[in-house]
Amino acid sequence: MAVTLDVNGKTLNVNSPPDTPLLWVLRDELGLTGTKYGCGVAQCGACTVLADGAPVRSCQLPISAIGPARITTIESLGGSHPLQQAWVKLDVPQCGYCQSGQIMSAVALLNSTPNPDDAAITGAMDGNICRCGAYQRIRAAIKEAAAAPAPAQVVAAAKA
Amino acid sequence: MSAATSTTSRRELLKAASGAGALLVFARPQAGRAAARFVGEIGPFVRIDADGAVTIGCHVGEMGQGVSTSLPMLIAEELDVPFERVSIQAMPLHLARNARGQARSYLGAGQSTAGGSNSVRTGFIPLRQAGARARRMILDAAAERWRVPADELTTRAGVVRHPSGRAATYGELAAEAAKRREPVGDMVLKTPDQFSIVGKPQRHLDADRIVRGEPLFGIDAEMPGMLHAVVARSPYLGGKVATLDEGHGLGLPGVVALVPIPAADAPAPPLEPRSTPLAAGVAVVATSFWAAMQARDALRITWSRGPGAAADESSARAYADTWARMETTPGDVVRKDGDFAGLPASRARTVSARYEAAMVAHACLEPPNAIVSVDPDGRRAQAILATQAPDAAAATIARVTGIDPVQIDVTLVRMGGGFGRKFDQDMVAEAAIVAKAVRRPVKLVWTREDDLQHDLYRPGACHILDAVVAPRGRILGWRHRLATHSRVAGAAGDPAPRLTEYYPDGFPAGHVPNMQVEYHLLPSAAPRGAWRAPGHVVNAFAIECFLDEIAVATNRDPVELRLDMIGAGGVHSYMYLPQMPRRSFDTRRYAAVIRRAAEASGWGKPLPAGRGRGFAAHFTFESYVAQVVEVTVAEGRLRIDRVTAAVDAGMIVNPNGARAQIEGSINDGLSAALGQAITVQGGQVEQRNFNDYEMLRMDGAARRIDVSFIESREPPTGLGEPGVPPLAPALANAIFAATGVRLRRTPMLPDLRPVLAARTRKIPRR
Numbered sequence: 001m002a003v004t005l006d007v008n009g010k011t012l013n014v015n016s017p018p019d020t021p022l023l024w025v026l027r028d029e030l031g032l033t034g035t036k037y038g039c040g041v042a043q044c045g046a047c048t049v050l051a052d053g054a055p056v057r058s059c060q061l062p063i064s065a066i067g068p069a070r071i072t073t074i075e076s077l078g079g080s081h082p083l084q085q086a087w088v089k090l091d092v093p094q095c096g097y098c099q100s101g102q103i104m105s106a107v108a109l110l111n112s113t114p115n116p117d118d119a120a121i122t123g124a125m126d127g128n129i130c131r132c133g134a135y136q137r138i139r140a141a142i143k144e145a146a147a148a149p150a151p152a153q154v155v156a157a158a159k160a
Numbered sequence: 161m162s163a164a165t166s167t168t169s170r171r172e173l174l175k176a177a178s179g180a181g182a183l184l185v186f187a188r189p190q191a192g193r194a195a196a197r198f199v200g201e202i203g204p205f206v207r208i209d210a211d212g213a214v215t216i217g218c219h220v221g222e223m224g225q226g227v228s229t230s231l232p233m234l235i236a237e238e239l240d241v242p243f244e245r246v247s248i249q250a251m252p253l254h255l256a257r258n259a260r261g262q263a264r265s266y267l268g269a270g271q272s273t274a275g276g277s278n279s280v281r282t283g284f285i286p287l288r289q290a291g292a293r294a295r296r297m298i299l300d301a302a303a304e305r306w307r308v309p310a311d312e313l314t315t316r317a318g319v320v321r322h323p324s325g326r327a328a329t330y331g332e333l334a335a336e337a338a339k340r341r342e343p344v345g346d347m348v349l350k351t352p353d354q355f356s357i358v359g360k361p362q363r364h365l366d367a368d369r370i371v372r373g374e375p376l377f378g379i380d381a382e383m384p385g386m387l388h389a390v391v392a393r394s395p396y397l398g399g400k401v402a403t404l405d406e407g408h409g410l411g412l413p414g415v416v417a418l419v420p421i422p423a424a425d426a427p428a429p430p431l432e433p434r435s436t437p438l439a440a441g442v443a444v445v446a447t448s449f450w451a452a453m454q455a456r457d458a459l460r461i462t463w464s465r466g467p468g469a470a471a472d473e474s475s476a477r478a479y480a481d482t483w484a485r486m487e488t489t490p491g492d493v494v495r496k497d498g499d500f501a502g503l504p505a506s507r508a509r510t511v512s513a514r515y516e517a518a519m520v521a522h523a524c525l526e527p528p529n530a531i532v533s534v535d536p537d538g539r540r541a542q543a544i545l546a547t548q549a550p551d552a553a554a555a556t557i558a559r560v561t562g563i564d565p566v567q568i569d570v571t572l573v574r575m576g577g578g579f580g581r582k583f584d585q586d587m588v589a590e591a592a593i594v595a596k597a598v599r600r601p602v603k604l605v606w607t608r609e610d611d612l613q614h615d616l617y618r619p620g621a622c623h624i625l626d627a628v629v630a631p632r633g634r635i636l637g638w639r640h641r642l643a644t645h646s647r648v649a650g651a652a653g654d655p656a657p658r659l660t661e662y663y664p665d666g667f668p669a670g671h672v673p674n675m676q677v678e679y680h681l682l683p684s685a686a687p688r689g690a691w692r693a694p695g696h697v698v699n700a701f702a703i704e705c706f707l708d709e710i711a712v713a714t715n716r717d718p719v720e721l722r723l724d725m726i727g728a729g730g731v732h733s734y735m736y737l738p739q740m741p742r743r744s745f746d747t748r749r750y751a752a753v754i755r756r757a758a759e760a761s762g763w764g765k766p767l768p769a770g771r772g773r774g775f776a777a778h779f780t781f782e783s784y785v786a787q788v789v790e791v792t793v794a795e796g797r798l799r800i801d802r803v804t805a806a807v808d809a810g811m812i813v814n815p816n817g818a819r820a821q822i823e824g825s826i827n828d829g830l831s832a833a834l835g836q837a838i839t840v841q842g843g844q845v846e847q848r849n850f851n852d853y854e855m856l857r858m859d860g861a862a863r864r865i866d867v868s869f870i871e872s873r874e875p876p877t878g879l880g881e882p883g884v885p886p887l888a889p890a891l892a893n894a895i896f897a898a899t900g901v902r903l904r905r906t907p908m909l910p911d912l913r914p915v916l917a918a919r920t921r922k923i924p925r926r
Contacts, residue, residue: 092371096224
């Protein structure tokens with residue numbers, strides 16, 4: 001029984017069993033490996049994707065529970081999203097493994113709060129572990145991106 | 161090259177090489193972005209295409225420490241090409257036999273194993289030589305083309321020039337250069353004042369691919385026809401499979417095979433004289449990770465409890481026995497200067513303290529994984545590995561499969577963190593066992609629970625320190641008795657357990673006249689391994705907290721106390737392990753970072769109530785680091801306001817990457833010092849996932865980090881690890897300064913919580 005998903009603007013039929021977490025469907029069936037496995041229990045945020053613009057932990061989301069929600073993964077951002085550019089400019093990644101999840105959490109934050117203060121950043125990002133401890137640069141990059149003139153179409157694409 | 165690309169076999173590489181001769185530089189059009197090649201003694205490293213594009217290979221695994229940028233910088237510097245034009249490629253491991261018949265990679269180019277904060281310091285000369293040799297081949301090609309002596313030619317930014325006005329780009333000369341023989345002997349290298357790349361901040365070259373979510377990591381890689389495996393491991397340390405009901409698991413959709421993993425002491429990696437333990441279990445092989453997970457959950461396995469079944473290491477009793485033994489039984493003497501026991505008690509005072517540290521896990525965010533394929537004829541194997549030690553990985557696959565190591569291709573891919581965990585090869589051994597059994601490529605992935613329950617843990621420790629202090633404050637005697645789990649098992653071929661646990665030439669050795677250090681082994685059923693700055697983190701916690709306690713007890717400033725102890729300072733010989741070359745510990749450089757950190761942090765300036773600064777310093781991997789931690793304890797919580805670090809790591813190759821390493825080390829130090837403990841009850845590790853193994857999050861991270869590097873023309877030294885050890889003691893000392901409460905155990909949170917609960921005053925807004 002195939003499940004139909006809306007991933008990055010495409011309607012896809014997937015063959016994985018309905019109880020399979022979205023994370024493993026993205027990674028192993030759809031080849032979207034930018035979304036990472038870190039804990040499997042929604043504790044680390046490495047698997048963060050957007051569902052209708054809100055951050056969700058894909059490791060704990062069975063594909064049967066998604067319904068018509070539009071799923072957005074890191075791959076949909078291209079590379080010119082202001083957050084991605086700020087991440088590169090401030091050289092945020094060390095090992096880099098958590099950064100897809102960090103960026104997706106930050107995308108959701110800026111979509112709802114375009115100019116977040118420190119408390120809002122901490123609140124939105126505290127579910128994402130960076131084992132390398134690049135937290136200062138993550139915070140600075142979010143502020144950098146928030147201050148950057150946003151190319152409207154990029155942000156719109158990420159919201160879609 | 162995406163990580164999903166299949167391995168480029170060694171045979172193909174050699175074929176490519178034989179078409180071009182023994183070359184360092186090659187210009188023929190490559191299919192796609194084929195892997196760089198190893199040829200000759202110095203290494204392959206450089207490719208220049210006809211259009212001038214420069215590709216530089218990196219032979220050391222990238223785990224966030226930045227080697228995939230910093231090592232190519234060294235090559236590019238001497239090659240004399242603009243770094244913006246360079247692209248970097250991870251190089252496959254190429255094993256060849258050395259004169260002694262040992263399979264080794266990249267002879268003479270620095271070690272390919274990422275560990276010991278070694279990559280830049282061992283590669284600093286050889287990789288620049290590799291770059292200089294490549295440049296020389298280009299110069300010789302130009303000299304031949306123009307019929308002029310090569311020493312009349314100069315290079316600048318990828319262009320060769322002759323005083324006559326002739327000029328050619330490297331790309332125009334690459335084809336001819338590629339036909340030349342690699343020069344022999346040492347090239348003349350640039351002097352530091354000629355550097356145009358080294359010392360200039362460079363961004364991490366993979367950053368743009370990371371932020372796009374490209375498949376860079378081991379867990380993202382694939383081989384054609386690959387199966388997926390997870391292992392059900394004995395939940396009991398040292399346990400074995402007693403009974404297995406296969407029907408439950410094998411009947412599920414997608415399940416291909418069950419493969420027993422024998423309890424064994426693993427194949428000893430040839431680079432380290434020690435063994436990696438392997439937990440007994442059953443591998444479930446399936447067509448997808450999720451199918452394998454479902455089948456693993458369905459397996460009915462009973463386990464025989466191993467020798468560790470009775471282990472109850474989290475009780476106070478386990479440590480109580482050790483504390484008593486340390487006081488009543490002489491330990492293994494690690495260092496003895498003067499005569500501590502013979503010091504007269506009169507007029508001098510004694511300061512004593514005990515410190516304790518729990519085991520901790522590595523918890524790399526990318527859990528251990530490995531992809532291994534064994535050819536149907538069993539003669540060759542391929543692996544795609546996120547490993548710190550590719551040579552040891554190949555040796556491990558060889559031991560498991562019986563395949564000649566030089567017939568094993570290892571493709572190195574990015575690690576989602578290493579921290580010492582991916583130095584060991586248990587995950588590779590498991591994948592090799594499974595691949596050998598099923599004769600298909602296998603990706604073996606650990607879950608987070610697997611990782612926390614079957615790590616090679618950082619040893620826990622007990623420390624008892626006593627100092628005899630003269631009336632005017634001089635430290636006359638220093639006795640340090642420690643017990644640790646030791647990261648070496650003490651098996652045949654291993655160094656003595658104490659050797660990896662205490663470095664006898666570290667501070668304050670040489671700066672107190674009567675010093676005695678004794679070592680005891682602390683028993684544990686859990687396997688141990690190297691965790692970022694092994695030994696140093698816990699030892700520095702004990703020593704640097706104790707110095708603070710001496711300062712308080714004798715009413716002195718902790719910074720002045722250290723500087724007085726160093727005095728004029730001097731160069732000490734410093735031993736890491738007996739088989740390694742001795743290094744120099746220059747306590748004048750140590751004093752300089754102490755002064756710099758104090759100055760940069762505003763040390764001594766008054767702070768409001770509830771706030772405090774703590775100081776600590778440490779020397780390791782030839783680098784000198786001092787840190788000042790500034791905290792606020794109020795509103796029922798601890799806030800890390802600021803950490804100031806002063807670092808002397810010699811010449812800094814990439815200031816941007818260096819800064820990132822120190823920033824990360826500070827937060828890593830905080831993470832481990834505050835919340836993390838691995839405990840053993842009933843022969844099982846109690847922690848399972850991040851809900852009971854507490855990782856630092858953004859809210860707990862240092863609010864501000866300032867890093868100051870000492871300007872230096874000394875050769876570069878370690879940077880990946882030396883930033884961690886001073887943090888925990890500086891934090892404990894800061895909490896003492898803020899609250900008057902001395903925390904002597906890591907993790908600190910259990911002892912800190914009642915302190916915080918008693919301090920609910922509002923933080924004044926600044």
